[in-house]
Amino acid sequence: xxxxxxxxxxxxxxxxxxxxxxxxxxxxxxxxxxxxxxxxxxxxxxxxxxxxxxxxxxxxxxxxxxxxxxxxxxxxxxxxxxxxxxxxxxxxxxxxxxxxxxxxxxxxxxxxxxxxxxxxxxxxxxxxxxxxxxxxxxxxxxxxxxxxxxxxxxxxxxxxxxxxxxxxxxxxxxxxxxxxxxxxxxxxxxxxxxxxxxxxxxxxxxxxxxxxxxxxxxxxxxxxxxxxxxxxxxxxxxxxxxxxxxxxxxxxxxxxxxxxxxxxxxxxxxxxxxxxxxxxxxxxxxxxx
Numbered sequence: 020x021x022x023x024x025x026x027x028x029x030x031x032x033x034x035x036x037x038x039x040x041x042x043x044x045x046x047x048x049x050x051x052x053x054x055x056x057x058x059x060x061x062x063x064x065x066x067x068x069x070x071x072x073x074x075x076x077x078x079x080x081x082x083x084x085x086x087x088x089x090x091x092x093x094x095x096x097x098x099x100x101x102x103x104x105x106x107x108x109x110x111x112x113x114x115x116x117x118x119x120x121x122x123x124x125x126x127x128x129x130x131x132x133x134x135x136x137x138x139x140x141x142x143x144x145x146x147x148x149x150x151x152x153x154x155x156x157x158x159x160x161x162x163x164x165x166x167x168x169x170x171x172x173x174x175x176x177x178x179x180x181x182x183x184x185x186x187x188x189x190x191x192x193x194x195x196x197x198x199x200x201x202x203x204x205x206x207x208x209x210x211x212x213x214x215x216x217x218x219x220x221x222x223x224x225x226x227x228x229x230x231x232x233x234x235x236x237x238x239x240x241x242x243x244x245x246x247x248x249x250x251x252x253x254x255x256x257x258x259x260x261x262x263x264x265x266x267x268x269x270x271x272x273x274x275x276x277x278x279x280x281x282x283x284x285x286x287x288x289x290x291x292x293x294x295x296x297x298x299x300x301x302x303x304x305x306x307x308x
């Protein structure tokens with residue numbers, strides 16, 4: 020297929036590269052073109068304008084910063100108008116469900132197909148093709164998109180437009196909150212004189228074991244907060260979850276607490292750390308390194 024990828028960042032680059040390696044014809048655009056240029060050796064065609072990238076595409080994949088940026092690229096930068104009549108937009112950005120529903124409705128009025136399909140698994144999952152993909156939209160469109168999704172990982176259709184984003188918010192609530200639980204528990208142990216590495220080893224395989232403990236807990240043990248998913252992105256997702264909770268009349272006190280913790284960490288200069296960097300904020304509160 021001819022596939023346009025809009026947004027060649029931490030996730031967009033490995034995902035677009037996998038599309039190239041799978042034999043698809045890839046057209047790429049990024050606001051900072053040098054990021055897209057990295058795909059040229061893999062056979063991608065690089066475009067200076069987003070509308071030019073989608074002109075002949077069967078599928079357009081958005082991997083953009085937030086809902087406002089997605090809306091701007093689709094409807095202000097001429098992308099929606101440049102789409103072929105049978106083109107499909109798959110928005111794999113993480114945005115608010117209400118924004119996804121709005122984009123889907125506006126594209127539908129133009130006769131275009133839309134799926135919201137955010138992902139979980141981070142840059143490692145993007146590189147290895149093991150992402151979990153949460154998809155909202157019409158079942159027929161989901162089936163049509165399988166050839167794309169299988170390049171990236173495992174896709175699950177969760178409901179109508181917007182529910183893919185709702186599932187991603189649930190994912191990010193669990194991730195962000197569990198990172199905090201792991202960080203606080205390991206710091207408690209270190210403060211009390213135990214080895215964090217040995218505590219992590221001891222509880223592996225028990226009920227407290229998790230992917231977060233193994234991956235993010237190891238980053239905490241090593242004090243390695245090179246960003247795979249940034250603190251700022253985690254905060255954005257928690258705020259999107261709270262906005263959605265308010266919209267539907269749902270009380271989310273635990274998410275509110277962690278929104279404040281991540282926000283404080285960013286205020287204290289941790290913006291560009293991996294989201295496991297919440298450990299640094301909690302350590303600082305306790306006078307620890």
